[in-house]
Amino acid sequence: MAKEMHRSQFCNARETILVKLGWADGFTFDETDNHGKVFETVSDAVTYLTMDHAVEYLRFDLDTLTAENVTEEFATEWLRKFEGSPEDEDLLPTYVRTSEAWDAFCEDYTIRNGMAFTQRSHGTHRVSGGRVA
Template sequence: MSDAISVGAATAMSAAPFLQRREIILAMMTLGDGTFFDETDTTGTTYKTAADWLHVHDGEHVERLIRFDLDALHGEDVTETVADAWLKGFDQSPEQEHRLPAFVRTSQAWERWCADFGLRRAPFNQIAHGTLNHRQQFGTSLR
Protein backbone atom coordinates (compact mmCIF):
# COMPACT_ATOMS: atom_id res chain seq x y z
CA MET A 1 0.00 0.00 0.00
CA SER A 2 1.32 3.41 -0.96
CA ASP A 3 1.96 6.09 1.65
CA ALA A 4 0.94 8.82 -0.79
CA ILE A 5 -2.48 10.37 -0.30
CA SER A 6 -4.48 11.27 -3.36
CA VAL A 7 -4.85 14.97 -4.11
CA GLY A 8 -8.63 14.86 -3.58
CA ALA A 9 -8.31 13.13 -0.22
CA ALA A 10 -5.61 15.55 0.94
CA THR A 11 -7.78 18.51 -0.04
CA ALA A 12 -10.81 17.05 1.75
CA MET A 13 -8.77 16.45 4.89
CA SER A 14 -7.18 19.90 4.89
CA ALA A 15 -10.31 21.91 4.07
CA ALA A 16 -11.30 23.80 7.17
CA PRO A 17 -14.98 23.95 8.02
CA PHE A 18 -16.85 27.19 7.37
CA LEU A 19 -17.56 27.67 11.07
CA GLN A 20 -15.77 25.89 13.91
CA ARG A 21 -16.97 25.23 17.46
CA ARG A 22 -15.10 28.21 18.90
CA GLU A 23 -16.51 30.66 16.31
CA ILE A 24 -19.74 32.62 16.03
CA ILE A 25 -21.31 34.71 13.30
CA LEU A 26 -21.93 38.36 14.10
CA ALA A 27 -24.77 39.67 11.95
CA MET A 28 -24.72 43.43 11.29
CA MET A 29 -28.11 45.02 10.68
CA THR A 30 -29.06 48.63 10.00
CA LEU A 31 -32.43 49.69 11.33
CA GLY A 32 -33.37 53.32 10.87
CA ASP A 33 -30.34 55.44 11.76
CA GLY A 34 -28.67 52.78 13.93
CA THR A 35 -26.42 49.81 13.32
CA PHE A 36 -26.96 46.73 15.45
CA PHE A 37 -25.06 43.47 15.85
CA ASP A 38 -26.65 40.16 16.71
CA GLU A 39 -24.74 37.05 17.70
CA THR A 40 -25.97 33.83 16.10
CA ASP A 41 -26.48 30.81 18.32
CA THR A 42 -23.66 28.77 16.81
CA THR A 43 -21.27 28.43 19.77
CA GLY A 44 -20.19 24.81 20.04
CA THR A 45 -21.50 23.90 16.58
CA THR A 46 -19.38 23.16 13.52
CA TYR A 47 -20.72 23.90 10.04
CA LYS A 48 -18.80 22.36 7.18
CA THR A 49 -19.98 24.85 4.53
CA ALA A 50 -21.73 28.21 4.34
CA ALA A 51 -24.71 26.40 2.79
CA ASP A 52 -24.96 24.23 5.92
CA TRP A 53 -25.05 27.39 8.04
CA LEU A 54 -27.77 28.85 5.80
CA HIS A 55 -30.03 25.84 6.37
CA VAL A 56 -30.34 27.01 9.99
CA HIS A 57 -29.93 30.81 9.66
CA ASP A 58 -31.57 32.82 6.88
CA GLY A 59 -30.03 36.25 7.50
CA GLU A 60 -33.13 38.01 6.23
CA HIS A 61 -32.39 41.53 7.55
CA VAL A 62 -28.61 41.19 7.69
CA GLU A 63 -26.27 43.48 5.76
CA ARG A 64 -22.92 42.01 6.73
CA LEU A 65 -21.75 38.72 8.31
CA ILE A 66 -18.59 38.48 10.41
CA ARG A 67 -17.12 35.14 11.47
CA PHE A 68 -15.64 35.82 14.91
CA ASP A 69 -13.17 33.52 16.67
CA LEU A 70 -13.84 33.65 20.41
CA ASP A 71 -10.39 32.24 21.29
CA ALA A 72 -8.30 34.54 19.08
CA LEU A 73 -10.70 37.51 19.34
CA HIS A 74 -10.45 38.02 15.61
CA GLY A 75 -13.19 38.60 13.04
CA GLU A 76 -13.36 37.96 9.31
CA ASP A 77 -16.01 39.21 6.88
CA VAL A 78 -17.70 36.17 5.31
CA THR A 79 -20.57 38.03 3.63
CA GLU A 80 -19.43 37.14 0.10
CA THR A 81 -18.96 33.47 0.95
CA VAL A 82 -22.46 33.21 2.43
CA ALA A 83 -23.98 35.25 -0.44
CA ASP A 84 -22.43 32.85 -2.96
CA ALA A 85 -23.91 29.91 -1.06
CA TRP A 86 -27.31 31.62 -0.87
CA LEU A 87 -27.36 32.28 -4.62
CA LYS A 88 -26.60 28.64 -5.48
CA GLY A 89 -30.21 27.86 -4.56
CA PHE A 90 -31.77 30.96 -6.14
CA ASP A 91 -33.68 29.88 -9.24
CA GLN A 92 -35.36 33.20 -10.07
CA SER A 93 -34.34 36.02 -12.39
CA PRO A 94 -32.58 39.29 -11.50
CA GLU A 95 -35.99 41.00 -11.56
CA GLN A 96 -36.79 39.12 -8.33
CA GLU A 97 -34.10 41.06 -6.45
CA HIS A 98 -36.65 42.14 -3.82
CA ARG A 99 -36.74 38.53 -2.55
CA LEU A 100 -33.07 38.58 -1.60
CA PRO A 101 -31.69 39.28 1.87
CA ALA A 102 -29.88 42.62 2.11
CA PHE A 103 -26.44 41.00 2.38
CA VAL A 104 -26.99 39.22 -0.96
CA ARG A 105 -28.43 42.29 -2.76
CA THR A 106 -25.39 44.40 -1.84
CA SER A 107 -22.74 41.74 -2.50
CA GLN A 108 -20.29 41.26 -5.33
CA ALA A 109 -21.68 37.71 -5.54
CA TRP A 110 -25.03 39.17 -6.69
CA GLU A 111 -23.33 41.24 -9.39
CA ARG A 112 -21.45 38.16 -10.63
CA TRP A 113 -24.66 36.10 -10.52
CA CYS A 114 -26.55 38.72 -12.59
CA ALA A 115 -23.74 38.86 -15.14
CA ASP A 116 -23.73 35.07 -15.38
CA PHE A 117 -27.53 35.02 -15.63
CA GLY A 118 -27.33 37.09 -18.81
CA LEU A 119 -24.82 34.64 -20.27
CA ARG A 120 -26.84 31.56 -19.28
CA ARG A 121 -30.05 32.81 -20.89
CA ALA A 122 -30.33 32.21 -24.60
CA PRO A 123 -30.76 35.59 -26.27
CA PHE A 124 -34.00 36.25 -28.11
CA ASN A 125 -32.78 36.68 -31.67
CA GLN A 126 -36.03 37.15 -33.56
CA ILE A 127 -36.09 40.37 -35.55
CA ALA A 128 -39.10 42.48 -34.66
CA HIS A 129 -41.29 43.69 -37.48
CA GLY A 130 -44.00 46.17 -36.67
CA THR A 131 -47.06 46.89 -38.77
CA LEU A 132 -47.78 50.32 -37.29
CA ASN A 133 -46.46 53.50 -38.84
CA HIS A 134 -44.98 56.28 -36.67
CA ARG A 135 -48.25 58.18 -36.38
CA GLN A 136 -50.04 55.09 -35.13
CA GLN A 137 -47.27 54.31 -32.67
CA PHE A 138 -46.57 57.79 -31.31
CA GLY A 139 -49.70 59.76 -32.06
CA THR A 140 -50.58 62.39 -34.63
CA SER A 141 -48.89 65.24 -32.75
CA LEU A 142 -45.54 64.49 -34.42
CA ARG A 143 -44.69 66.96 -37.14
Template structure:
Protein backbone atom coordinates in the same frame (compact mmCIF):
# COMPACT_ATOMS: atom_id res chain seq x y z
CA UNK B 1 -3.69 3.17 -3.75
CA UNK B 2 -2.24 5.84 -6.01
CA UNK B 3 -0.68 9.01 -4.66
CA UNK B 4 -3.17 11.22 -6.55
CA UNK B 5 -6.13 9.58 -4.84
CA UNK B 6 -4.56 9.76 -1.41
CA UNK B 7 -3.63 13.44 -1.91
CA UNK B 8 -7.18 14.28 -3.03
CA UNK B 9 -8.65 12.39 -0.08
CA UNK B 10 -6.29 14.11 2.35
CA UNK B 11 -7.16 17.52 0.89
CA UNK B 12 -10.88 16.84 1.15
CA UNK B 13 -10.54 15.63 4.72
CA UNK B 14 -8.35 18.56 5.77
CA UNK B 15 -10.57 21.27 4.26
CA UNK B 16 -11.39 23.68 7.04
CA UNK B 17 -15.04 23.88 8.02
CA UNK B 18 -16.89 27.14 7.42
CA UNK B 19 -17.55 27.63 11.13
CA UNK B 20 -15.75 25.87 13.97
CA UNK B 21 -16.98 25.16 17.51
CA UNK B 22 -15.30 28.25 19.01
CA UNK B 23 -16.48 30.65 16.30
CA UNK B 24 -19.66 32.66 15.97
CA UNK B 25 -21.22 34.73 13.23
CA UNK B 26 -21.78 38.40 14.03
CA UNK B 27 -24.63 39.70 11.91
CA UNK B 28 -24.44 43.44 11.23
CA UNK B 29 -27.88 44.96 10.58
CA UNK B 30 -29.16 48.44 9.84
CA UNK B 31 -32.67 48.99 11.10
CA UNK B 32 -34.09 52.47 10.91
CA UNK B 33 -31.36 54.96 11.74
CA UNK B 34 -29.22 52.55 13.76
CA UNK B 35 -26.72 49.79 13.13
CA UNK B 36 -27.00 46.70 15.29
CA UNK B 37 -24.90 43.60 15.80
CA UNK B 38 -26.46 40.25 16.58
CA UNK B 39 -24.52 37.19 17.67
CA UNK B 40 -25.76 33.92 16.19
CA UNK B 41 -26.28 30.95 18.47
CA UNK B 42 -23.55 28.81 16.93
CA UNK B 43 -21.12 28.36 19.83
CA UNK B 44 -20.27 24.69 20.13
CA UNK B 45 -21.54 23.84 16.64
CA UNK B 46 -19.41 23.14 13.59
CA UNK B 47 -20.79 23.94 10.14
CA UNK B 48 -18.96 22.31 7.25
CA UNK B 49 -20.11 24.84 4.63
CA UNK B 50 -21.80 28.23 4.42
CA UNK B 51 -24.81 26.44 2.91
CA UNK B 52 -25.05 24.29 6.06
CA UNK B 53 -25.09 27.46 8.16
CA UNK B 54 -27.80 28.96 5.92
CA UNK B 55 -30.01 25.91 6.48
CA UNK B 56 -30.36 27.10 10.08
CA UNK B 57 -29.99 30.91 9.77
CA UNK B 58 -31.74 33.06 7.17
CA UNK B 59 -29.97 36.40 7.55
CA UNK B 60 -33.03 38.29 6.38
CA UNK B 61 -32.13 41.81 7.58
CA UNK B 62 -28.38 41.30 7.65
CA UNK B 63 -26.02 43.54 5.70
CA UNK B 64 -22.68 42.01 6.72
CA UNK B 65 -21.59 38.75 8.28
CA UNK B 66 -18.42 38.46 10.36
CA UNK B 67 -17.01 35.09 11.44
CA UNK B 68 -15.52 35.76 14.87
CA UNK B 69 -13.05 33.42 16.57
CA UNK B 70 -13.69 33.49 20.33
CA UNK B 71 -10.22 32.13 21.14
CA UNK B 72 -8.15 34.43 18.91
CA UNK B 73 -10.54 37.38 19.25
CA UNK B 74 -10.32 37.94 15.52
CA UNK B 75 -13.06 38.52 12.96
CA UNK B 76 -13.24 37.88 9.24
CA UNK B 77 -15.89 39.17 6.82
CA UNK B 78 -17.63 36.13 5.28
CA UNK B 79 -20.48 38.02 3.60
CA UNK B 80 -19.38 37.07 0.07
CA UNK B 81 -18.97 33.40 0.97
CA UNK B 82 -22.45 33.21 2.49
CA UNK B 83 -23.96 35.24 -0.38
CA UNK B 84 -22.47 32.78 -2.89
CA UNK B 85 -23.97 29.89 -0.92
CA UNK B 86 -27.36 31.66 -0.76
CA UNK B 87 -27.37 32.26 -4.51
CA UNK B 88 -26.58 28.62 -5.28
CA UNK B 89 -30.20 27.83 -4.47
CA UNK B 90 -31.71 30.94 -6.12
CA UNK B 91 -33.48 29.80 -9.28
CA UNK B 92 -35.23 33.00 -10.29
CA UNK B 93 -34.33 36.04 -12.35
CA UNK B 94 -32.62 39.30 -11.40
CA UNK B 95 -36.05 40.96 -11.42
CA UNK B 96 -36.77 39.04 -8.20
CA UNK B 97 -34.05 40.99 -6.37
CA UNK B 98 -36.56 42.11 -3.73
CA UNK B 99 -36.65 38.52 -2.42
CA UNK B 100 -32.96 38.59 -1.53
CA UNK B 101 -31.60 39.36 1.93
CA UNK B 102 -29.75 42.70 2.11
CA UNK B 103 -26.32 41.06 2.37
CA UNK B 104 -26.92 39.24 -0.94
CA UNK B 105 -28.33 42.29 -2.78
CA UNK B 106 -25.26 44.38 -1.90
CA UNK B 107 -22.66 41.67 -2.53
CA UNK B 108 -20.22 41.13 -5.36
CA UNK B 109 -21.65 37.60 -5.53
CA UNK B 110 -24.97 39.09 -6.69
CA UNK B 111 -23.19 41.11 -9.39
CA UNK B 112 -21.44 37.95 -10.64
CA UNK B 113 -24.70 35.98 -10.48
CA UNK B 114 -26.52 38.63 -12.55
CA UNK B 115 -23.71 38.72 -15.12
CA UNK B 116 -23.81 34.91 -15.41
CA UNK B 117 -27.61 35.01 -15.70
CA UNK B 118 -27.42 37.59 -18.49
CA UNK B 119 -24.78 35.57 -20.32
CA UNK B 120 -26.87 32.39 -20.12
CA UNK B 121 -30.08 34.10 -21.22
CA UNK B 122 -28.57 36.34 -23.90
CA UNK B 123 -30.23 36.03 -27.30
CA UNK B 124 -28.41 34.28 -30.10
CA UNK B 125 -25.61 36.74 -30.80
CA UNK B 126 -24.66 35.74 -34.34
CA UNK B 127 -25.99 37.88 -37.17
CA UNK B 128 -28.63 35.99 -39.13
CA UNK B 129 -28.10 35.64 -42.85
CA UNK B 130 -30.85 34.46 -45.13
CA UNK B 131 -30.38 32.54 -48.36
CA UNK B 132 -31.97 35.27 -50.47
CA UNK B 133 -29.77 37.96 -51.94
CA UNK B 134 -30.72 41.64 -51.82
CA UNK B 135 -32.55 41.64 -55.18
CA UNK B 136 -34.51 38.51 -54.32
CA UNK B 137 -35.56 39.96 -50.99
CA UNK B 138 -36.50 43.46 -52.05
CA UNK B 139 -37.12 43.15 -55.81
CA UNK B 140 -35.25 44.59 -58.76
CA UNK B 141 -37.20 47.81 -58.97
CA UNK B 142 -35.39 49.58 -56.14
CA UNK B 143 -34.15 52.99 -57.20
Protein backbone atom coordinates in the same frame (compact mmCIF):
# COMPACT_ATOMS: atom_id res chain seq x y z
CA MET C 1 -8.21 39.10 -1.51
CA ALA C 2 -6.17 37.08 0.94
CA LYS C 3 -5.59 33.46 0.05
CA GLU C 4 -7.81 31.25 2.21
CA MET C 5 -6.15 28.28 3.83
CA HIS C 6 -8.05 25.00 3.70
CA ARG C 7 -10.59 24.68 6.51
CA SER C 8 -12.10 21.39 7.60
CA GLN C 9 -15.16 23.20 8.99
CA PHE C 10 -16.72 26.49 7.92
CA CYS C 11 -17.11 27.53 11.58
CA ASN C 12 -15.58 25.51 14.40
CA ALA C 13 -16.47 25.37 18.11
CA ARG C 14 -13.93 28.13 18.95
CA GLU C 15 -15.58 30.52 16.50
CA THR C 16 -18.97 32.13 16.25
CA ILE C 17 -20.83 33.88 13.45
CA LEU C 18 -21.77 37.47 14.22
CA VAL C 19 -24.58 38.87 12.11
CA LYS C 20 -24.64 42.61 11.41
CA LEU C 21 -28.27 43.68 11.03
CA GLY C 22 -29.22 46.89 9.24
CA TRP C 23 -32.14 48.97 10.46
CA ALA C 24 -33.50 52.39 9.49
CA ASP C 25 -31.81 53.93 12.55
CA GLY C 26 -28.48 52.08 12.36
CA PHE C 27 -26.92 48.67 12.89
CA THR C 28 -26.92 46.00 15.58
CA PHE C 29 -24.95 42.77 15.93
CA ASP C 30 -26.58 39.45 16.72
CA GLU C 31 -24.75 36.31 17.75
CA THR C 32 -28.04 34.37 17.59
CA ASP C 33 -27.88 31.07 19.45
CA ASN C 34 -24.91 29.67 17.53
CA HIS C 35 -22.12 30.22 20.09
CA GLY C 36 -20.04 27.04 20.02
CA LYS C 37 -22.10 25.57 17.19
CA VAL C 38 -20.08 23.88 14.47
CA PHE C 39 -21.06 24.54 10.87
CA GLU C 40 -19.42 21.93 8.68
CA THR C 41 -20.14 23.84 5.44
CA VAL C 42 -21.12 27.33 4.37
CA SER C 43 -24.38 25.77 3.18
CA ASP C 44 -25.18 24.69 6.74
CA ALA C 45 -24.47 28.20 8.04
CA VAL C 46 -26.56 29.89 5.34
CA THR C 47 -29.50 27.57 5.98
CA TYR C 48 -29.37 28.22 9.71
CA LEU C 49 -28.40 31.91 9.83
CA THR C 50 -29.91 33.79 6.86
CA MET C 51 -31.88 36.82 8.06
CA ASP C 52 -33.70 39.37 5.91
CA HIS C 53 -32.04 42.39 7.57
CA ALA C 54 -28.53 40.92 7.64
CA VAL C 55 -25.97 43.10 5.89
CA GLU C 56 -22.78 41.28 6.92
CA TYR C 57 -21.66 37.97 8.38
CA LEU C 58 -18.45 37.84 10.40
CA ARG C 59 -16.70 34.66 11.51
CA PHE C 60 -15.31 35.64 14.91
CA ASP C 61 -12.41 33.70 16.43
CA LEU C 62 -12.87 33.53 20.20
CA ASP C 63 -9.19 32.73 20.82
CA THR C 64 -7.60 35.56 18.85
CA LEU C 65 -10.54 38.01 19.07
CA THR C 66 -10.36 38.62 15.33
CA ALA C 67 -13.10 38.54 12.74
CA GLU C 68 -13.20 37.57 9.09
CA ASN C 69 -15.94 38.91 6.84
CA VAL C 70 -17.62 35.90 5.20
CA THR C 71 -20.57 37.77 3.67
CA GLU C 72 -19.54 37.00 0.09
CA GLU C 73 -19.32 33.30 0.89
CA PHE C 74 -22.83 33.46 2.37
CA ALA C 75 -24.17 35.34 -0.66
CA THR C 76 -22.53 33.00 -3.16
CA GLU C 77 -24.01 29.99 -1.39
CA TRP C 78 -27.47 31.57 -1.11
CA LEU C 79 -27.44 32.32 -4.84
CA ARG C 80 -26.32 28.78 -5.67
CA LYS C 81 -29.84 27.62 -4.74
CA PHE C 82 -31.67 30.69 -6.11
CA GLU C 83 -33.88 29.92 -9.12
CA GLY C 84 -34.92 33.48 -9.90
CA SER C 85 -33.65 36.17 -12.22
CA PRO C 86 -32.23 39.68 -11.79
CA GLU C 87 -35.83 40.93 -11.89
CA ASP C 88 -36.49 39.10 -8.61
CA GLU C 89 -34.14 41.31 -6.63
CA ASP C 90 -36.84 42.18 -4.10
CA LEU C 91 -36.83 38.51 -2.97
CA LEU C 92 -33.19 38.67 -1.83
CA PRO C 93 -31.92 39.18 1.70
CA THR C 94 -30.06 42.50 2.01
CA TYR C 95 -26.63 40.87 2.22
CA VAL C 96 -27.19 39.09 -1.10
CA ARG C 97 -28.64 42.14 -2.88
CA THR C 98 -25.58 44.26 -1.99
CA SER C 99 -22.95 41.58 -2.68
CA GLU C 100 -20.45 41.14 -5.48
CA ALA C 101 -21.89 37.63 -5.83
CA TRP C 102 -25.23 39.18 -6.88
CA ASP C 103 -23.47 41.34 -9.48
CA ALA C 104 -21.75 38.23 -10.86
CA PHE C 105 -25.02 36.27 -10.81
CA CYS C 106 -26.79 39.03 -12.77
CA GLU C 107 -23.96 39.29 -15.28
CA ASP C 108 -23.89 35.52 -15.83
CA TYR C 109 -27.68 35.39 -16.10
CA THR C 110 -27.88 38.15 -18.68
CA ILE C 111 -25.03 36.69 -20.75
CA ARG C 112 -26.65 33.22 -20.71
CA ASN C 113 -29.94 34.77 -21.83
CA GLY C 114 -28.45 37.07 -24.51
CA MET C 115 -29.30 40.28 -22.66
CA ALA C 116 -27.25 43.41 -22.10
CA PHE C 117 -25.91 43.66 -18.54
CA THR C 118 -25.33 46.79 -16.54
CA GLN C 119 -25.05 46.97 -12.80
CA ARG C 120 -27.57 49.80 -12.84
CA SER C 121 -30.22 47.70 -14.58
CA HIS C 122 -30.61 45.26 -11.72
CA GLY C 123 -30.84 47.89 -9.00
CA THR C 124 -27.71 47.27 -6.95
CA HIS C 125 -25.92 50.44 -8.04
CA ARG C 126 -24.59 52.62 -5.26
CA VAL C 127 -25.77 56.19 -4.95
CA SER C 128 -23.32 58.73 -3.56
CA GLY C 129 -24.23 62.39 -3.10
CA GLY C 130 -27.28 62.02 -5.33
CA ARG C 131 -25.21 60.58 -8.19
CA VAL C 132 -24.89 57.00 -9.30
CA ALA C 133 -21.44 55.76 -8.38
